[in-house]
Amino acid sequence: MTTTDRHIPDRxxxxxxxxxxxWETLLLVVAVAIFIxxxxxxxxxLNAWNLSDATFNFTEKAMIAFAMALLIISGEIDLSVASxxxxxxxxxxxxxxxxxxTPELIAIGLGVGLLCGAFNGALVTGMGLPSIVVTIGTMxxxxxxxxxxxxxxxxxxxxxxxxWFGRGYVWxxxxxxxxxFAVLAVIYAVILHKTNFGRAxxxxxxxxxxxxxSGIRVARIKFIxxxxxxxxxGVAAICLTSRLGSTRPSIAFGxxxxxxxxxxxxxxxxxxxxxxxxxxxxxxxxxxxxxxGLGLLNVPGIVMSIFIGLxxxxxIALPRLWSxxxxx
Amino acid sequence: xxxxKRILATLAAAxxxxxxxxxxxxxxxxxxxxxxxxxxxxxxxxxxxxxxxxELGNVEIIYTGPTDTTAxxxxxxxxxxxxxxxxxxxxxxxxxxxxxxxxxxxxxxGITVISWDSGVAPEGRQMHLAPSSDALIGRxxxxxxxxxxxxxxxxxxxxxxxxxxxxxxxxxxxxxxMGDYPGIEVVATVYGDDLxxxxxxxxxxxxxxxxxxxxIIAPTSVGIVAAAQAVExxxxxxxxxxxxxxxxxxxxxxxxSGASQSFAIWNPIDLGYAATMIAYNLSQGNATAEAGGSIxxxxxxxxxxxxxxxxxxxDPFVYDASNIEQFxxxx
Numbered sequence: 001m002t003t004t005d006r007h008i009p010d011r012x013x014x015x016x017x018x019x020x021x022x023w024e025t026l027l028l029v030v031a032v033a034i035f036i037x038x039x040x041x042x043x044x045x046l047n048a049w050n051l052s053d054a055t056f057n058f059t060e061k062a063m064i065a066f067a068m069a070l071l072i073i074s075g076e077i078d079l080s081v082a083s084x085x086x087x088x089x090x091x092x093x094x095x096x097x098x099x100x101x102t103p104e105l106i107a108i109g110l111g112v113g114l115l116c117g118a119f120n121g122a123l124v125t126g127m128g129l130p131s132i133v134v135t136i137g138t139m140x141x142x143x144x145x146x147x148x149x150x151x152x153x154x155x156x157x158x159x160x161x162x163x164w165f166g167r168g169y170v171w172x173x174x175x176x177x178x179x180x181f182a183v184l185a186v187i188y189a190v191i192l193h194k195t196n197f198g199r200a201x202x203x204x205x206x207x208x209x210x211x212x213x214s215g216i217r218v219a220r221i222k223f224i225x226x227x228x229x230x231x232x233x234g235v236a237a238i239c240l241t242s243r244l245g246s247t248r249p250s251i252a253f254g255x256x257x258x259x260x261x262x263x264x265x266x267x268x269x270x271x272x273x274x275x276x277x278x279x280x281x282x283x284x285x286x287x288x289x290x291x292x293g294l295g296l297l298n299v300p301g302i303v304m305s306i307f308i309g310l311x312x313x314x315x316i317a318l319p320r321l322w323s324x325x326x327x328x
Numbered sequence: 329x330x331x332x333k334r335i336l337a338t339l340a341a342a343x344x345x346x347x348x349x350x351x352x353x354x355x356x357x358x359x360x361x362x363x364x365x366x367x368x369x370x371x372x373x374x375x376x377x378x379x380x381x382x383e384l385g386n387v388e389i390i391y392t393g394p395t396d397t398t399a400x401x402x403x404x405x406x407x408x409x410x411x412x413x414x415x416x417x418x419x420x421x422x423x424x425x426x427x428x429x430x431x432x433x434x435x436x437x438g439i440t441v442i443s444w445d446s447g448v449a450p451e452g453r454q455m456h457l458a459p460s461s462d463a464l465i466g467r468x469x470x471x472x473x474x475x476x477x478x479x480x481x482x483x484x485x486x487x488x489x490x491x492x493x494x495x496x497x498x499x500x501x502x503x504x505x506m507g508d509y510p511g512i513e514v515v516a517t518v519y520g521d522d523l524x525x526x527x528x529x530x531x532x533x534x535x536x537x538x539x540x541x542x543x544i545i546a547p548t549s550v551g552i553v554a555a556a557q558a559v560e561x562x563x564x565x566x567x568x569x570x571x572x573x574x575x576x577x578x579x580x581x582x583x584x585s586g587a588s589q590s591f592a593i594w595n596p597i598d599l600g601y602a603a604t605m606i607a608y609n610l611s612q613g614n615a616t617a618e619a620g621g622s623i624x625x626x627x628x629x630x631x632x633x634x635x636x637x638x639x640x641x642x643d644p645f646v647y648d649a650s651n652i653e654q655f656x657x658x659x
Contacts, residue, residue, distance in 0.1 A: 042412070050411035057404055156425050167429060244399050244426035253396045295408030300365050301395035 023267040027282040030315065034286060038293035045296060052173035056243065058262075058288035059177040060236040061255055062280070065262040066188040067232040069280045071225045072263055073192070075205045075272030076131040078120060078226065081233045082255035083142035088112040088237035090146040093155025093247035102162045109238040110231060116142055117230015121223040131226075139256065146249035155247040166243025177239050181284075184232075189277035197221070205272030258308075262287055265312050286311070355388050358607045359409045360600060361402060361419040362393035363446065368577075369659040370420070373445075373600030377418075380604035380626060387608060390414060399426035406430045409439075416440035416607035421448045428452035440611035444603040450636055454610060455617040457603050457631060459594030461640035465547070465573070466501025468592050468644045470509055472571040473543040476589050480511020481542035484534045486555050486572075488522040488548040498547050515541070520551045527554035535562055546572035552591060556582035576647050576655035583652045595645035596659060602628045602641050 038045045045051075064081050071078055091112045092105045100108065116138070123134045168176040192198040203211040204218050212218045241247055266283035268275025287308065294304045360377045362370035374391040381387040390409070394401025399422045409417055410433060417434055421427050421443055431441050431452040441448075444457040460468075473483050485502075487495045499517065506514070515538050520527025527550060535541060535558070544559070546552035552574040559568045560582070570588045582588040605625040609615040615623040617637055622630040631639035647655060 044411045044413065047411065050407075053407040053411065056407070154423060154425070240400065243429075244403075244423070245429070246399070246423050246425045248399065248423055250396070250398050250422075252400065253398050291404070292408060292411075295404065296412055298390050298392055298408075298412075300392065301401070301405075302365060305395065 024276065024279050024282060026318075027265070027267065027279060027286060027315065030311075031282055031286045031289065034289045034293065038289060038296070041293065042296040045293065048173045051292075052175060052178075054288055054292035055175065055178050055181075057291050058284045059175075059181040060239050060243075061259050061262060061287075062181055062284035063184055063236050063239070064229065064232045064255075065259050065266070065280050065284060066184055066277060067225070067229040068259055069263045069266065069268050069275055069277060070188070070192060070201055071131075071229050072260075072268050072270065073205045073272055073275050074201045074222055074225055075208060076124060076222055076225065077135065077260070078117075078131065078229045079135040079256045079260075080116065080120060080138040080142055081229060081236075081259060082252045083139045083146075084113055084116040084230055084233035085237040085240060085252040085255065086146040086249055087116060087142040088234050089241045089247040089251050090149050090155065090249065092158075092237070092241055094149065096155060096157055096159070102159050105158070105162055106238055109241070110234040113230045113232070113234020113237065114227060115230070116233070117227040118223075120230065121226030124226065125219040125223045143249060146251075150247070150249045156245065158242070158245055162242050163245060164242070166239050166241070177243075180235075180239070184235075185277060185281050192277055201225070202273060205269075205274070258287070261308060261312055265315060355386055356384075356416070356608060356611060357388045357390060357412075357414040358416045358418065358604055358611070359390040359392060359414045360604065361405055361409070361417060362391070363420050363422050364397045364401075365393045365395060367659075368657070369596045372596035372658045373420075373603070376597035376600030376602075377604040379597070380601045380608070383626060384605075384608055387604070389604065394422075397422050399423035402427060403430050406434065410434050410437060413437070414439060416442070416611040418442050418444055418603040418607045419448065419453075420445040422446070424449045424452075440607055442603065442607055442610065442617075445599060447638065450638075454637065455606065455623070455631075455633055456636075456638035457599070457606060458638055458640045459599055460642065460644050462497045463501050463504075464640060464643050465498045465592075466503075467505050468646075469498065469545050469547050469572055470502045470505065470512070472590055472592060472646065473545050473569070474509050474512055476569050477512060477542055480513075482513050482515045482538055482540050483543040483545055484515050484538060484541055485517040486527060486531055486534070486544055486546040486548075486551045487517060487519050488551065490519045492522070492548075495547050502545075520546075520548075520554060522548055522550045524550060524554050527551040528558050531555040531558035532562065535559070535564060535568060541568055543569045543571060546570065546574075548572070549574050549578065549593075552588070553578050553582070556585075556587040559587045560585055573644065575659060576652055577657070577659060579647070580652050580656040583647070583649055590646050590648035592644035592646050594641070598628055598645065599641060601626065602631070606631065 088109045092109050095105060095108050120135055120138055123129050124131045165176060170176055170179050200216045200221055203216055208218055240252060262283050263280055264270055266280035291304055360374055377389045381389045392405055394405055402422055417439055424447060427448050428451055431448060435441050441453045442455050443453045447456040485499060518530040518534060520530045531544060531554060544555045546555045552570060552572045556570040559565060559570055565586045571591050573593050574591045579588060579591055602625040606623050609623055610617060619633055619635045622632045624630050628642060633639045
């Protein structure tokens with residue numbers, strides 16, 4: 001029997017699993033290597049509080065990356081996530097001006113996220129439009145609304161107990177955000193790897209038509225995935241707004257590409273059909289460690305982006321080159 | 329595992345090359361954190377900071393900032409500066425409130441924190457260095473017009489919008505000192521709303537309504553460019569002098585054509601220099617930040633702090649034909 005490029009997960013389970021395993025091992029090695037390199041490069045790296053501060057560089061992005069991973073595995077993408085953060089944060093800021101308390105703010109943040117996700121989902125699944133086009137449009141739309149509302153102004157004056165979500169510590173150096181990140185990682189890993197819903201996501205990504213004819217409700221599942229991505233953007237908006245204590249329309253600018261990078265670095269195929277949550281978790285740590293380590297060396301941000309880009313290309317290209325060399 | 333080994337080796341090598349010479353203990357490390365890297369204004373400020381460092385001798389400048397003008401980007405940068413235990417942080421903030429928690433933590437760890445250019449809320453810094461003050465700007469804009477009118481004359485003001493706080497304050501400050509300029513009469517104040525076309529029409533209107541007009545003062549970077557264009561198009565160069573506050577890159581043409589003799593704006597090189605001097609003096613205990621007190625800033629003199637712990641560096645810097653070429657590429 002000849003192997004094809006498209007794997008049908010149920011039948012090719014063992015080769016797929018080995019491949020995923022080796023991918024995650026490779027990533028883990030990279031993460032450890034970066035950790036060791038950082039400890040040698042900067043005397044300030046190995047310090048519990050400094051490392052704790054560094055986790056804020058990726059926790060909020062990673063929360064969205066989990067939902068984004070599911071969406072990309074199903075063959076869709078959402079580039080409007082950072083703009084959803086901006087809109088949700090603006091809505092929360094506006095509510096504060098009318099005297100909203102912390103519970104209302106959380107409801108508004110999550111609600112706006114869900115609404116934006118539903119809007120994206122309806123356009124993609126209801127009208128059959130390509131998600132990349134729809135979400136490039138809503139990327140401008142959602143942030144555009146924030147710019148119209150705020151201009152060069154800012155919302156502030158968040159209640160003091162609201163600050164806990166972004167600045168609070170659960171125990172010693174373990175921040176609330178880090179705990180939330182871990183809990184969400186487990187939840188998403190269970191959804192993707194242990195439920196029928198998760199199996200259906202792989203099936204849709206590998207062959208949407210086949211999935212449809214197998215009785216999987218493709219449109220409904222995709223719609224739910226857009227809702228989840230919107231919801232996670234709402235969660236990230238709450239954490240980030242709480243951490244900053246103020247809202248400007250430029251909030252979270254450019255995050256969508258960092259989130260997609262995190263997902264792809266985590267081993268999720270950009271074409272859909274394969275990937276894992278543990279991979280995304282390790283990728284989040286890799287990106288966090290790289291940006292923090294380079295930050296300690298005062299490497300300018302633009303050079304950091306170059307480094308992340310090279311890392312992405314390297315991690316993706318190396319296994320392919322390797323297997324090609326072994327075949328030859 | 330061969331690949332993994334190779335990656336490890338490469339990363340280790342990269343880290344070795346990237347590691348800077350470890351700072352010696354007696355070196356004072358001052359971080360100049362800007363709104364975003366790659367902006368001419370801030371590159372010029374970094375140049376000024378380096379000038380201060382060379383003058384002081386034992387100072388290392390860390391010029392850094394995010395790639396986008398976001399508060400969260402600056403927080404990441406400041407976190408890594410705190411981790412390195414720098415001696416001082418001088419920041420031009422993207423958000424006055426969002427940076428307060430992280431800067432408070434920096435101060436808790438004994439790091440000197442000041443803001444400059446774009447300030448941080450008072451609880452998040454030891455002092456703020458404003459480029460100039462409302463009173464100094466108000467006096468400067470009328471002085472610029474008066475310099476070229478030894479025998480007095482008629483001037484008109486082309487402002488931004490009628491509700492623009494900055495411009496209204498500056499014009500009020502200008503009116504305060506008009507007594508020092510006898511013979512100069514402000515005949516009208518018009519509003520171009522910081523729109524190029526509206527400012528242009530308002531400038532045209534001024535020249536028609538006041539045929540003897542000698543100068544237009546535009547304390548806005550949009551208005552001054554539009555007014556200079558209107559004067560040039562009306563063939564009034566030499567009769568009406570346009571002055572006020574503008575950006576050298578946008579005003580270079582007007583200076584060349586003669587539509588504007590001179591204009592003013594803060595000098596980013598001086599600003600970076602002064603911020604570094606203040607950060608150095610505060611971190612070394614040569615001065616303390618207290619209301620009413622003053623802090624030396626090298627060749628820029630001293631800054632005096634008001635009760636919000638902020639102070640003005642100097643008069644706005646005057647740009648004319650003698651220095652426009654140097655600054656037009658900077659900002």
